[in-house]
Amino acid sequence: MSAATQLSPYLMLVLLGFLPNEIWRLLGLIMARGLNEKSEIVLWSRAVATAILAGVIAKLILFPSGELAAMPLSVRVIAAASGFAAFLAIRRSLLAGVAIAEIVLIVGGFLSGH
Amino acid sequence: MTPPAASSSTSAFLFGLRSAVSSVFILVLSGTYVGLGALAHDFHFSQWWLALSTVLIWAGPAQLILITALGTGGSPVEAAIAVSLSGIRLFPMVVTLLPLLRKKGSPLRNMLLPTHFTSVSMWVESLRLLPAMAREHRLAFCNGLSIGFMIVASTFGLVGYYLAAGLPTLFAGALLFLTPVSFLISTARNAVAMLDRLALALGLIIGPALVYFQVSLDIMWTGIIAGTISYAVHRLRGASA
Numbered sequence: 001m002s003a004a005t006q007l008s009p010y011l012m013l014v015l016l017g018f019l020p021n022e023i024w025r026l027l028g029l030i031m032a033r034g035l036n037e038k039s040e041i042v043l044w045s046r047a048v049a050t051a052i053l054a055g056v057i058a059k060l061i062l063f064p065s066g067e068l069a070a071m072p073l074s075v076r077v078i079a080a081a082s083g084f085a086a087f088l089a090i091r092r093s094l095l096a097g098v099a100i101a102e103i104v105l106i107v108g109g110f111l112s113g114h
Numbered sequence: 115m116t117p118p119a120a121s122s123s124t125s126a127f128l129f130g131l132r133s134a135v136s137s138v139f140i141l142v143l144s145g146t147y148v149g150l151g152a153l154a155h156d157f158h159f160s161q162w163w164l165a166l167s168t169v170l171i172w173a174g175p176a177q178l179i180l181i182t183a184l185g186t187g188g189s190p191v192e193a194a195i196a197v198s199l200s201g202i203r204l205f206p207m208v209v210t211l212l213p214l215l216r217k218k219g220s221p222l223r224n225m226l227l228p229t230h231f232t233s234v235s236m237w238v239e240s241l242r243l244l245p246a247m248a249r250e251h252r253l254a255f256c257n258g259l260s261i262g263f264m265i266v267a268s269t270f271g272l273v274g275y276y277l278a279a280g281l282p283t284l285f286a287g288a289l290l291f292l293t294p295v296s297f298l299i300s301t302a303r304n305a306v307a308m309l310d311r312l313a314l315a316l317g318l319i320i321g322p323a324l325v326y327f328q329v330s331l332d333i334m335w336t337g338i339i340a341g342t343i344s345y346a347v348h349r350l351r352g353a354s355a
């Protein structure tokens with residue numbers, strides 16, 4: 001964990017993880033009638049949330065830490081791309097995509113001497 | 115499985131637990147949490163911190179963002195904002211779920227548990243199974259379903275954590291790869307509308323670009339920039355159509 005965040009990890013969990021996430025559930029509880037699922041603000045926030053997730057995913061693949069960083073960048077990128085291609089090719093199957101990505105990563109990592 | 119002719123809240127609760135274990139989401143959920151467990155280990159969080167984050171946050175993307183943001187030395191404010199932006203999608207889910215659960219005259223506090231339990235997996239399964247069920251048993255069913263999912267998720271989080279601690283480098287790397295790959299593909303699978311697909315593609319490009327140029331608060335800016343461009347394109351196309 002970062003030296004910049006000297007708060008207790010459990011305090012961080014509650015303040016930075018639990019509360020910012022839970023607020024939306026509580027708002028949903030309070031708003032009896034609620035928003036239209038197609039309202040503009042909901043659409044915008046859905047796009048922002050998807051993009052955040054995409055950014056984190058790319059960060060973990062391109063700039064990983066720990067044992068994954070030991071694999072060459074090319075192996076990580078080719079594995080992720082193969083998994084995505086398998087997902088598209090095999091009936092949009094999540095399982096097929098993840099399995100192919102993992103197999104390519106392990107074979108690639110092995111061949112590159114890990 | 116067919117909805118039960120549940121005779122009591124207890125049997126509705128147990129049916130909920132059984133529905134969780136036999137749900138198609140179990141595989142996705144276990145894979146996701148094995149990956150998050152490995153990631154938490156990699157970033158030196160304790161296994162109990164991870165388990166508590168599963169129970170308290172109960173949203174894979176938010177947990178992933180929190181672990182990554184704190185683990186890579188992001189600022190606390192950025193972590194909170196990025197987590198909160200990812201949590202917005204829970205709002206319309208709660209709004210659409212609760213009317214299925216409420217009984218006339220039942221106090222709002224009965225809705226606190228299902229409100230907290232609302233997540234993609236529980237929401238999809240509830241909307242599928244609740245309408246066929248008697249209203250007085252729905253709340254117990256929903257709580258059983260959610261607690262079932264939560265037990266599975268917490269358990270597999272611990273499995274991933276300990277596997278990451280004990281596996282040789284190659285396989286530990288493969289375990290850490292599970293999180294980005296399963297989130298990448300499941301996000302792509304859920305992205306049916308052009309808006310979502312564009313946000314995914316732009317986020318994948320803009321995210322690493324901001325990291326490369328060492329822009330601070332890169333996670334938050336990725337969301338705001340890529341999300342807003344996608345939304346603008348969606349609006350412009352709508353206007354020209």
